[in-house]
Structure formats: structure tokens, C-alpha cells
Amino acid sequence: MLANYEGGTLAYHELIVFRPGLKVSHIYVDSPESMRGGREIWKLPKALAEFTYSRSFVEVRQDGRTLFSAKIRRRPG
Numbered sequence: 001m002l003a004n005y006e007g008g009t010l011a012y013h014e015l016i017v018f019r020p021g022l023k024v025s026h027i028y029v030d031s032p033e034s035m036r037g038g039r040e041i042w043k044l045p046k047a048l049a050e051f052t053y054s055r056s057f058v059e060v061r062q063d064g065r066t067l068f069s070a071k072i073r074r075r076p077g
Contacts, residue, residue: 002058002068010034013051015060015068028060028067 001016012031019025028049029035038046049062060068 002070004053010037013053013060015049015051028062 001014001018003014003016005012005014010031010033012029012034014034015026015028016024017026017028024045027038027044027046029038029046030049030051032048035046035048038044047062049060049067052059052061055074056072058068058070058072059066
């Protein structure tokens with residue numbers, strides 16, 4: 001799941017990776033505050049990564065390697 005949280009008190013991007021059975025395997029964020037809060041409050045496996053967005057593409061990288069990349073198609077409405 002890819003999310004872009006904007007407009008709140010904490011704006012950040014997030015990529016959640018699931019294992020079979022919808023169990024969370026990894027969560028990547030580009031906000032140190034989100035990573036700390038997720039780990040301390042919710043005990044979630046959050047780690048920092050770099051997110052690159054354009055109007056038609058998204059890429060998530062960590063330590064120089066690509067974790068996820070995708071083309072974005074927007075539909076009217």
C-alpha cells in the first residue's frame with residue numbers, strides 16, 4: 001500500500017509491504033518522526049527510505065537500492 005499523508009500535523013509518504021494473510025512485513029516512511037512514533041507507540045516495523053514522486057511515477061529507495069517503483073495512471077473523476 002502506498003500512501004501520501006498531507007495537510008495534517010505530520011506530512012510524509014509511506015509504503016507498507018504485506019506478507020500472505022495481510023500481515024505487515026515492512027513499512028517504509030520518509031519522516032523520522034513517523035518512524036519513531038510508529039515504532040514506539042504502535043510497535044510497527046517502520047524504517048526510513050527516500051520517496052521520489054512525479055505526476056506519473058513513484059520510486060522508493062533505501063541505502064541506494066530500489067525497493068519499489070511504479071508508473072502512476074490517473075483517471076478522471
